[in-house]
Amino acid sequence: MIKTFFKGFVREMKLLWHDKRMLFMFLIAPVALSIVVCGAFSGNVVNNIPLAAVDVNSTAQTRVLIEAFDQSDRFNVPFVVTDQEDALRLMESGDVIGVIVIPSDYTRALQLGQQAEVLVGINSANNIVGNSAVVSVMQVVKTVSSQIAVKSFVAAGSTIADGTAKVMPISTVLRPWFNPQFSYLTYLGLGLIGLIFHQLFLMTVATSFSEEKKEGILSGKMTGKESGIYFLNKFIFYGVIGYVNILFNYYTIIRVFDFPMRGNQEDLAILCGCFILSLLGVGALLGILSKNTIHAIQWLMAMTYPFFILSGFSWPHSEMPKALVDGAQFLPPTHFMSPVRDIVLMGVGFETKTIAHSRDMLLILALVIFVLSILAFIWSAYRAKKKLQPKVGEKGVIQA
């Protein structure tokens, strides 16, 4: 039995080694795709957002305002037009992301000591970029406004500090906790690596089980004992390699893209282990139940985005309907993508309820799906064996 067990390992290694496509998908593609995806976000923040200014009466005051936007790291003002329609056209064609509309009475209002109003429109079709642009717009306009107001107080004899305090009694400091640069890479990177690995690992395991239908443990050509041992071999083999692979992926990405590792490395390693355990069962089940390898891959890939959305990684579960949140509890990515981000960026660990719950759920899922995959395996192996057995009539013919 021990000999068969070790023979099974050698068999798995050979199978993987000879299938270059699978070798690439399993060992190289996860880290390569993760680097490509994270590299795309390496700019961290969106700067130099192009704006168009609508300035009907070009005066010194309006130019100060436009200049303030242009000087800011966040914005560029490549277009100054006199008609709002032109500005909107520029926004529709994608040349600018926003418009500053300076009304015709802007300078007059300032000269008469009245409040002048400026409209700043931002294309918010992309909410996150739109929102951060709006915050920056507020800061620029407030700065210009305060400068004008403070000047009048200084002219009346106040100091600059007193003038500023009168004009803006409360100043706001923004602090995005755990992601001080408010970086897109920090927000999405760690979860996307998990999703890429999830898909490629499942594909490898599912393919490996599905291929067994041809000549292997699901072909009915092996003894029950041999099939059972090889089945376990597969779990252990892909479990160990997958675990090393996911740790390598996270280590590489954290190092290459300078993610702060605020949490406990052991916690991250344990969670990765639980994730791999749960995926092994899912992959095996998919491979056994699918008719062939292509079917398994197609089902898996079609579900990429549902997994991502339902995991609550980008849009939180607190804002989703309960039925969807309940359904998402049965998906391994739900208990992995956000918790990994929390461990790495927030420094939380299993002492936190949510992370401990994720670990427990992954283990429960792993156990339940493992049992289901064993049942599916027994049923599939039995059917394959039955197919190979000659029918009673055929037996007679063969004997004859």
Place this chain on the structure above:
Amino acid sequence: MRAAFRLFFREWCYLLKRPRTLILMICIPIFITLICGTSYEKGYFSDLKMGVVDYSYSAQTREVVEAFQQSPYFEIMGYYENEDQLETAMKNGEIVGCLIFPSDFTKDLQNGRQAQVLLGSNGVNMSYGSTINVKGSEVLGTVSAQMAVKSLVAKGSTVEDALAKMNPVGFYTRQWYNPTNNFGYFLSFGFIIATVQQVLIYFAAISLVREKESDRLGELKGVHPIFQVIIKCLVYFIIAMGTWAACTWIMVNKFGIPMRGSAEVWVAYSSLFILSIITLGQLFSAILPNPVIATSFSLVFTSPSLVLSGYTWPTMALTSFYQRLAKVFPLTYFALGYRDMALMGSGFEAIQQEMITLGCISGSCLVLSCIIWTIRLKRIEKKDQALQISLRDETAQAVSRT
């Protein structure tokens, strides 16, 4: 001609006999549309849980906290003793943002100095963070302006004069094309389009090579290889357009996601995108040796496409290498342009360049797949002929020996 019709119906029969294929091609995009619509139904954040650390507990700080409490976007969960407690609460998920008043906040205000308040957010999830920054800054700006105006009004100014003096340049922001800051408008199109792309490219990628794999090339013999490619392309095009139309109908009519573009633009733009995906898939199918490799290759090809398309992370923020890489994917020319068309009502002139590029991709992929498939079929035919001749020779030799 008759053979071409026979092939057209044969392809339909192939798909109809395999419900899995139709489920994947039709039901999965509709399923993701329903998931997106339902998940993002609310679409914006409200009652964001905020914690307060107030080292300068006074009427003024309570006024600021009250202003946050009154806002529909925030819910004050309670006061915490210090920042450590606040951080722990954030780690436990009790709060997603905070207000910190330093100990000299009230003193500064009373002494006529500028007081500082810290508006914190959990930046790990930027969708929370960006909303807290925008809405929180608005609330704090309003409170600050009120305080400044009050001081002048107390000295005898009118509210208007005081406002003009304290805040000479007022502004109002307008979030164009997505005024309610709805995340559903922002994200749904991207996920649905990417799913349609993924499902479609897998089927297109095996459409030709599966005939070789299943030894059914003989059934196609009456049809010229170029027509084989075109007919298969047509079948997938009809199914994909139908599915995409159903997804759009659900988005617009069931979930209220706007479609401001005209029907003609929708048809033309969608057709070109779907055609480019099918022809690209067929090109893989014509080149790659078997369906498994064709499917796997399509997977690796499509995986980073949404990220690189500029849909979530704008192309202008990508490095030049990534900007060049992004140009390879048809999705880059559709996802962003489609969202603009739907939300901004962009017409042909705005997406002209994208449409031309999609047309070029479709045309070149179609021509290439026709050429490669024709060559491949000829080679297979030659091989078969050589095999038959050698078999015939062997048989003849065996007969002569006997």
